[in-house]
Amino acid sequence: MSHHGSGYEYSGGRDGASRDEREGGGYHGSNPPSDSSRGAPRDYQYNDRRSQNSGPSNDSRGFGDHREADDRRGGYGYNRGGDQGYEEYRDRGSRGGDAMKYDEERRDRSHGYPSRGYGMESDRDQGGSSASRGYAPQSRGGSGDRRYGGGERGYGGGDRGYGGGDRGYGGGDRGSGSGDRGSGSGDRGYGGGDRGYGGGDRGSGSGDRGYGGGDRSYGGGDRGSGGGDRGYGGGDRGYGGGDRGSGGGDRGYSGGDRGYGGGGRGYGTPGDKPPARDYGSGRREGYGSRREGSNADYGGRNEYSGERGGGRGGGRGGGRGGGPRRSVALGEGIGDLRGSGYESIGEPVMDPRLIDDWQGKNPPHEVSDEDPDIDRNFLITLRANYNTIGKTVPIQSNHFSVTLNVTPETEVFKYHVAIERSPDGKYGGADAKATVEEDKDVQMSDAIKQEQGIPEKVFEVRPLRKSLVRMILNELIRQNEEKFGGVRVVHDGMSSIYAPEKLAWDEETFKNVNPDGPKLGQEGKGRPPPTFDVKIKLVEAIPFCTLSDYYSDPEVNVMPILQALDVAARHLGAQRLIGVGRNFFSMKKTHPLKGGKELCWGYHQSFRLARDRLLLNVDTAATVFYAPGPLLDIVTAALNVRDIRDTRHVDQKSLKSLTRALRRIEIVPTHRSDRKRTINGISPEPADSTFEEIKGQKMSIVEYFSARYNITLKYPHLPLVNLGRKNRPNWMPIELCQVAPGQRCSNINDLDTAEIIRQTSKKPAERMRNILDQLQQAGYENDPFMKAFGLKVDPNMITYDARLLEAPEVQFSNVSERPFNGAWNLRDKRLVDGATLLSWGVVVEANVPKHTLQRFLDTLCDVGCKSGLNIETRNPVVIESQEYRAPIEELMVICAKESANKFGTQAQLIMVVKRDGNVGSYGDIKRVSDTVLGIPSQCVLSKNLSKGPQYCANVCLKINMKLSGKNWVLKNQFPLLSTAPTILIGADVEHPRSGMNSRPSIASVVASLDRYASRYVARVAAQKASDSIHGLPLMLRDLLLAYYQSTGRKPDHIIYYRDGVSDGQYYNILQTEMKAIRKACKMMEEDYLPPVTFIVVNKRHHVRVSSKAREICDRNGNMIPGVIIDTEICDPHRFDFYLYGHAGIQGTSAPAHYTVLFDENKLSADDIHTLTYNLGYMFARCTRSVSVVPPVYYAHLAAFRARFFLNELSDGTSTIGSDNSKASNYDFSHVHEKVSNRMYFI
Known part of the structure; x- marks a missing residue:
């Protein structure tokens, strides 16, 4: 479940590669935070498939909007001065697959890479630069705007950049092959310009402020989407080692100046915050690696590091860096990879009677909901075993051990509370009675309506505010201490009171309770405040022994005792602070925001029943309040x-x-x-x-x-x-x-989000110190209520062992590479399946000089051909808004028609050059292209046109996927997916931002179409607000048809990843959506029941990890990709684990929490961990691993895109969810059939 702008509590810091992902570690929110303290409810049933030998591995236990093209990265170019070098570069690019041969011919002529290799024009505005140390002595490279691809210390021609910058790759004095003190070429460094390639000007990637908006789910951050301050992968002038450089060579082959692989101010990729808009390249994660590697030219890692590391690349080592010597081994490529990969695996559908069904020629089979394969109880899977692969590494997390000073016979007593307005009618009249029902908001009773004969339509039921109920109960306990016999009772602010010992009475009624106190209510003018009658009744005694019983019997319901202990631990904080969900906030220290709002800090706390003990999870939090x-x-x-x-x-x-x-x-x-x-x-x-x-x-x-x-x-x-x-x-x-003071604000805009990120992002060490400070301020050791219930909290964070998984090898057509810290580069790599682009057009919304546009298109075509994207038409149709003076929608229609006329076939792509990142026009563009024309669109911002080849390379990655190509695959085989026809499915429900309740939610389901988990297809639908997906059976049937159309096989296995499900929803979502999966399969054929593995992923939690082991931390202290936790802090029975699939950008990154709810495929823990982690390297729009599996990531992107397909109606007619009680004033435009099976949403 994703939310935009809902004002969730921010826990500070932004994840790397995400939505945080909601993207990030930058800030995290909760809705409210999931109840991680709760165990299995009574109706949870488990399918225990544990083996007797599968013991634990340790002794102790425990989505904003990105713009595609706002990419601030550099380019491909080879340095050479003047137009001659540029022409040679174009000549090389035009040879496509023969480009390497062209290099060899030139090398033979010049005895190695010429010191003035291919390059961009010397004009500073073109993103290129001249030969050695710059054609113009003052420029040191291309474009003067100091941005990527022309930017300061950028890649594709930027100041000190790679593809044309001073000290660049294929040229410059001290070059390679012949140059002094160099290998490969480039002044002081093979692929790395001064201060590295991977760095854009303060961030890469696109879209500002995140994927899905702020806690807003996954991503995006200040100064660029998904990107941290001054770039993602590059970190603060260098990543993995030494200040300004690590592992760099002594002026050697791949040692970038001041950068380990991301160079100055980092290019790399930003984090996996899903860009909601596709201006250009999308995220900063793209074309080069981030901090790793000294190959500063491509933001890559150092292939041959010099002895002294880092430093300005070049022989003698780098003075400002340090770090171990490291090299990158490149393997063989896989060649051109056409097809789905299942051509030789699995049997196609042979029965002629079934072929028409799988081709969609026949209507779906009728399936009854009472079918025994559907109308059944699906048992939650128990943990089969623990992880056994990878290296053991020490970590600590923000969990604190809780000791229970009680005997097994000790009980907690629960009392039910009912509140009614006093019957004498004080300040109430017809509203004189209200009753609190258990586990519901306090609502007014119907009794008064019947007594006074008030018609149903006239009487309006209003709930009592939770804050008022809490005031009533607080005053009740304070005014009647003798009735409670000195027992320290606590309440949940709704309908329950808990006592550590039995009270002298089982039932009692308290009359005329005044929430303002006995005297305050009689003072002042006007009507007196209402008074209330409160009835309290004993309902159950909850034994503490259920906690210990749960370890031996997963059927034991621990929910009641955990709820009681949670209320006891929160009671004192609720009296002193403002409670929001499971968080507490103080109004003493605030930070002003615009528009009458302010940011407040606080802390989160929740209990978790871990492997052999009870843990208290404590974290920092921040949220927005209305300023008094x-x-x-x-x-x-x-x-x-x-x-x-x-x-x-x-x-x-x-x-x-x-x-x-x-x-x-x-x-x-x-x-x-x-x-x-x-x-x-x-x-x-x-x-x-x-x-x-x-x-x-x-x-x-x-x-x-x-x-x-x-x-x-x-x-x-x-x-x-x-x-x-x-x-x-x-x-x-x-x-x-x-x-009035103390009101939480849920109406948060993009400007608020950016400021929140700036204020809350803290590095792991600082965040952990703040957590310990919050623990002390919470005063658990002196809390009389916790003591009364036998609770004692250890003041030290727990330490334990996690495991580090090995990264898979990423394979291109001509070469393969094993990523380092979740990043790799695209230097001299060709896409495994490059699409062909023949018919296309460009709509220019912005005021752009013609020569600037033409230079960009030329560079785009050159880069595309070099990387394997076959752009056969170098002169597309160009439609300029100044000439037609029509809305952007009309310009796109004109462009599509003229492209079809010029090239004799329908346009394959419409590129739109936008003047700015305005959301409204972006939505219009995507709505027209995706629902009206059926032609994929690619947006670029006018300010990015001069960024050079690197920017164009990132645009090409997205274009290739939109045209049904493949960018790369993994050399490692996926468990199950690589050996048998298997469909990966990702599902998500995105809800409207708070305050927009009339807008429908968007359900999105995506599915893989090949053996490589490379290509996907999406189905989206609008529905009334619900966490379940209403039309799931038909959506899944469509995906099965698309899978068969792509592979010629029906899936033998289904792996279903579901986002946005909290702990309390596990059982219900499993039952609802497993029935939908079964129904969809039987719609295809009567006996088709492939085994299903159902996995839930969640990033809205408060688990944070740090370590003193440098080998698993980046320079900021965040965990590197591959760290996995499945022991100490995980549930004793549930099959769950925490996985760092990405590198953090800013703040403290958060792992993704996966829970396997159902597993008919009988996968081991190692198989599921490997599959989930490796999938993170297949996100097609960046050269980085991402924080959540791509099926879920793509589902979120598709849901966000579908928001633009909603049209508000003027007549108030409801067209969405006719079975829902509340009418919706929106119409939903369906995706055009010509793009429905393409990755239009990427």
Whole structure:
């Protein structure tokens, strides 16, 4: 389940490669955080397939929006001065597969790589540079904007860059093959320009602020999407070793200047925060490696490192770096890889009667929900064994051991609470009664309606606020201490009270409880506050022994005792601080945000039953609150004006935005003494046009406040807020409202997100220190309530062993490479299946000089041909907005028609040069291309056109996948997937951001189409808000048909990865979606029941890890990819594990948490761990491993793209989810059939 802008608590730091992924370690949110402390409910049933010999491995236990082209990376070019070098470069690129032969011919003529190798033009604006040390003495490379591919210390021609920069690859004095002190070429370093290739100017990748928006799920961050401050892979001027360089050679072959493989200010790739927009290359993770490797030219790793490491590459070693000597072995390529890979594996469908079914010619088979294969109970799988592969490494995590000072016979007593308004009708009238039902919000009873004969439609049921219920219970306990006999009871703020010993009575009623205290309620003017009657009744005694019993019997329900202990541990914090989910926040220290909001810090806590002990998970957290003050501050920000006086009229669009921004905010009127009131809407007309009949006289609100309170409204043109009910409004001018303190804000925009990331991102060491400080401030050791329940928390974090998995080998057509720290590069590598691009066009929305556009297109074609993307047409149709002066949608239609006329076939691709990263026009472009034209589109930003070959290479990666090519595959075989026809499925449900409840949720399901887990297809649908996927059977059937169409086989196995499921939803989601999978299979043929492995992935948790072992940490202290935890902090019975699949960018990275709920394929822990980890290297739009498996990542990207397919209706007619109770005012445009089986969403 993904959320955008929902204001989840940020736990600080952004993950690398993600959404954090929600992307990142940058900040993490919860919705609220999943209840990791809870064990298996009573209705959990387990399928125990553990072997007797499978013991533990240790003794002790335990999504924002990215822009494709905002990539700040450099290029491919070989250095050479002037136009001659550029022409030679183009000549080489045009030879396609013969380019290597061309290199050999030139080498023979010059006895090695010429010191003035191929290069870009010397003009500083072209992203290229001149020969040795720059054609122009002052330039040291190409483009002066100091960005990637022309940027400062960039790759493709940037200042000191690779493909054309001073000290670059194929040229420059001190070159290779003949140059002084060099190997391979380039002044001081083979592939690495000064300060490295992989570095774009402050970030790479695209889209600002993340994949899915902030906790917003996976990704994106400040200064670029998915990218950390000053670049991802490159880190702060070098990664894996020494300051400004590691492992670099002594002016040797691959030692980049000041960079271990990412060079200065890093190019590498950013993190796996899913770009929501595809401007150009998408994420910074792309074409080169990040921090690793000294091959500064491609951001790659040093292939032959020099003795002294790092430093400015070049012989004598690098003064500013250090690190072990390391080399990269390149293996053989796989050649051109066509087809699905299953041509020789598995038998195709032979029965002629079934072929039409699998080709989709026949309608789906009718399947009853009562079919015994569907109407059954699916048992949750137990852990079969533990990981046995990889290297054992020491770590510590933010968990603290909890000691229970109780006997096995000790019990906790639970009492149920029911609250009613006092029957004498004090401040309530018809609303005089409300009852709290167990595990539900407090709601008003129907009894009063029946007693007074009030019609059902007139009586509006309103729940009591949780904050009010907590106040009632606190005051009840305080006022009646003698009734509780000195027992330290605790409550959950809703309907339960827990006592560490039995009270003297089993049932008791307390009359006229005043939440404001016995005296406060009688003071002041106006109506007195309501009083309440509270009934308390004993419901059960919960034995502590269930905790120990659970270790021997997974059927034991530990949920009740864990809930009781959790309430006890939280009780003191709930009295002192503001509770949000499982987090507590203090208002003492805040950071102001724009628009009447402020950032507050706090901490998270939750219990987890681990392998042989109870653990307390403690983490830092941050979230946004409304700042106490004038409501006008929030209104000004919502209307997007500097001064409210600048607004003379609020149109309908602004009115909707304002309604969302003010929804459910509590205010206090300033013109009189009054209690807090909640905003329940705004008026359709301004104050001076809103009339009410008061005492028989019709007057405007402006006139009323002037006559009644002698107040002249300053802003009569603004609408009013409704403090009453919908059918009985109570209008209040906005200028007379003050925002009440202590209210969490869920309406967070992109600017807020960027500032939150800046404030919360902390390196692991600092974060761990902050956690220990929070532990001390929480005062667990002096907590009388925890002591009463026998709880004692160890003040030290637990330490234990994890394992480090080996990275798989990434294979291209001509070569293979084993990534280092999750990164590899594309230097001299050809795609395994390059698509052919013949018919295409370019729509220029921005004001771009023609020569700049032509230079970009020439470079794109050159780079594409060199890397294996066959761009046969170098002169596409160009449609400029200045010429046609039409909306972007019309320009795309014109471009498609002219491309078809010019090339005699439908356009395969429409490229759009955008003037900026505006979300609205981006959505229009994608909606037209994906749902109207059926032609893939590729957006690039005008400011990126001069970035050079590296930028173009990243664009080519995306174009190739959109045209059904393959970029690379893994040399290592996948468990199961490589040996038998197996379909990988990823599923996700993305919900609208908070305050936009009328918008539907988007369900997305994707599936693999080959043996290599390279190509995928997606199905998306709009539905009413729900965590389950409503139309899943038909969506899965479509995916099975697409799989058969691609492979000619039906899947023998299904592996299903599901995102967005919390612990408490495991059982229900498993039952619902396994039935849907079974139904989809039987829709294909009656007896088709392939075995299924069902895995849930979650990144919205608070587990953070650090280590003193340098070999598993990057320079920031984050875990390197491949660290896996399946012992100490994992459930004693569930088959779960934590996996670092990516390298962190900024802050403290978080592992992905995987739980295997169902496994008919009988995969071992090693198989599932290897499959899951290796899949992370197959994300097609970056040369980095990512934090979650690509099936889930792609599902999130497809869901985000589908948001643009929603069209708001004007007549209020519901077209989505007719079986739901709430109408939706949106229509959903379906994906065009011509792109439905392509990766249009990447």
